[in-house]
Amino acid sequence: MKVFVRNVARTKCLPISQLQLRSFATASESSRIPKINADRFHKTLHETCEKYGAAHRYGQRSDETGMARLTLNDDDIAVRKWLEKEMEKVGCTLKVDSMGNMFFIRPGSKANKALPVAMGSHLDTQPMGGRYDGILGIMAAVEAMRTMHDHNVQTNGPIALINWTNEEGARFSKSMCGSSVWSGQLSEEEAHSLIDVHDKKTTMGQELERSGYLGKMKAHHTAMPLAAHFELHIEQGPILERANGKVGVVQGGQAYKWIQVTINGRECHTGSTPFEDRADAMQSAAKIIVMSKKYARKQGGLASTGLLSVFPSSVNTCPGKVTFTLDVRHKNDASLEAILFEIEREAERICKEESERGTKMDWKISFASTAVKFNANCHSAIQQAAERYVKPEEIMPIISGAGHDSCAASIRCPTAMIFVPSKNGLSHHPEEYTSPEDCAIGAQVLMDSVLTYDQQHV
């Protein structure tokens, strides 16, 4: 490999104690590649979780909690302020756009014309979230910036760390929200007018203003173009763990759609209304939920219901109205459309034929994300980087089940993601867990990938 690390201050190398990274690089390569400080990284990850949004304790150890750091709540604001301070210490400058997306830029050696190679992810979490989803990607990027600073690494182009706003869509119901405005897939106006799901009086625009993160720069890829976007993330599924994989080279993301389904029936008394006189919205909803899974499974996709509301809510009244969500996914767009077509048609039939007096369905697509293919040059950089630290059989191509900021980024710049294993495939859960060793491998591969890409393509 090329010598892309210059002026390495070898005396600054920090101990990596228990969290030793294996190295499959040659001795000469190895000596030139800065190693991240896995101890510092581990400590930073958990200390910031503890201070900014820890919740849902499940064990005695200090790191045995989940997270509830919802977009632009006080904990999210506080961790953003912490990030500003830390990035200033390592010589980064900050640009904030009108979506609160934060771009920390470390200058490169080339003059102004080179675009930054970015390491992006998100600091917000689900209300019952864990310590790794999103946070790992940012904290690994923090460690990469610190390591580059410690070792005085000089890159061709600038390197960016990006904290994308509201990736989860848990507080303001659009996931990949900040990155989608940047990519031009979502209008700033629509994003700003999103309403807090727990407080109907508050919009995202108001919270951006209150937090001080309503930046003056337009949230758009033309205002802040990138050379490439890399993201380290936990897999959130069981595939790597099962296959004893260590690094997933993410090929792309599943296509998916969210559907808001409303079933209108007729409320009636549970005791005095024979079945033949009912238009029971709950029965229709339950049948559609069961059926949607069956149809998705048949075609190798996924279908899930995460939200359901009943109206009116009374134990002895059959609901006149039930609303629920369907989250349907498949790795390719055409198959997703085929599944959705079948589910919708069958749902219509259930409402018409299986409810005695007939319920009515309203089917509204609230979010759509086409299948994403990541960039071959980015894959190559990740593959080269990963091969330095893990065995070839521990590196796996993988498809992302979830949506990520990288999916939005990928339509505007070369993009790829790195996955590390999730214990029991658990995610969106307080107990989601990735071992310190796996986190460290991920962070090292992230930094190496970015440096490799910078050397090869900037």
Add this chain to the structure above:
Amino acid sequence: MKVFVRNVARTKCLPISQLQLRSFATASESSRIPKINADRFHKTLHETCEKYGAAHRYGQRSDETGMARLTLNDDDIAVRKWLEKEMEKVGCTLKVDSMGNMFFIRPGSKANKALPVAMGSHLDTQPMGGRYDGILGIMAAVEAMRTMHDHNVQTNGPIALINWTNEEGARFSKSMCGSSVWSGQLSEEEAHSLIDVHDKKTTMGQELERSGYLGKMKAHHTAMPLAAHFELHIEQGPILERANGKVGVVQGGQAYKWIQVTINGRECHTGSTPFEDRADAMQSAAKIIVMSKKYARKQGGLASTGLLSVFPSSVNTCPGKVTFTLDVRHKNDASLEAILFEIEREAERICKEESERGTKMDWKISFASTAVKFNANCHSAIQQAAERYVKPEEIMPIISGAGHDSCAASIRCPTAMIFVPSKNGLSHHPEEYTSPEDCAIGAQVLMDSVLTYDQQHV
């Protein structure tokens, strides 16, 4: 028939305009039986609805709204105050017990020893309720009291009008609440500590105190014994209407139980968790809801789900926990138990075998009401009364699908109910409707039944 109406002030007879009651009594009988004032009754019914809790407008006419008069809310308090005033005008005295049950007593001609024959029902409604469920029974009793007063009717024993507290169980989750404390089936302590479903900080005891309806008399059948209990109610089902029936002589009530079902699974990401790694509480819940109806139907019973909550609530998280209610009914106790046994066993199987990683079910009975058989003497009084106003083929024996205060009353005194038709069988719905003519027949039959019973058994 016996002359049980004395000193009839015939000159006071009021015009019954369009709402003419048919009479099948002989001319000589007819002249002695006071007729209710159907116009006044109709007006009172709708004016009090309009003033105290009208909601959910569905048409242009002033009476085209439903009701949201929840137990002990400000509208319920206001209509109770109105009732006090009106009953004072017709010479009734009021006793309030420690459940806020209101007993308006019109004295009889016998000395103190005779117990009152009561006309009872309830003034509270469902949150999305109509103008007839409960309200009709009270307003018909008001009209009966007014008519007896107008005609100076003298009865053997006292006649009571009872407004039972919290029949619906919609605000404080125990239906037939006040009457069940009176009958000794529910402890006063438990009833007072019931929590407002919309405001976890408020108990029923606090609301009784705030409203001024925490009476000093113990809520118990021994403190306020009754000779008999009659209740006029809308059928809340389609049977009378379909059979062109006018008066249902209610033989008894179905047995029923309410079950609080909790499904514990494991939350996981909807996009990255293959089906085989899921313990999806929503899928298990939906299957149980669909199955419960199938099993109940097979055995001639009913099963319904009126409440369902999902935790956490996030479109891209499979719920780790779902709670819902089952309301299961059958006209006899043994069949109800058989249905419940089957549903519970099958639900356990669904959780164990049909959820990939296995969900767990918690099954808790929150309310139980055994089948009720009403009293033959009461039936006879209703039958005799009904035959004076409608054709024999318009009088039908019927089973009540819903629970009623009369079910609680029936375990402590001779009891029966009178049903009048519900348009389209609709109830627990703003548009529940019974025609003015059918309401008037019901009120007339209610008064006549009570007077007949008083003559024959007191």
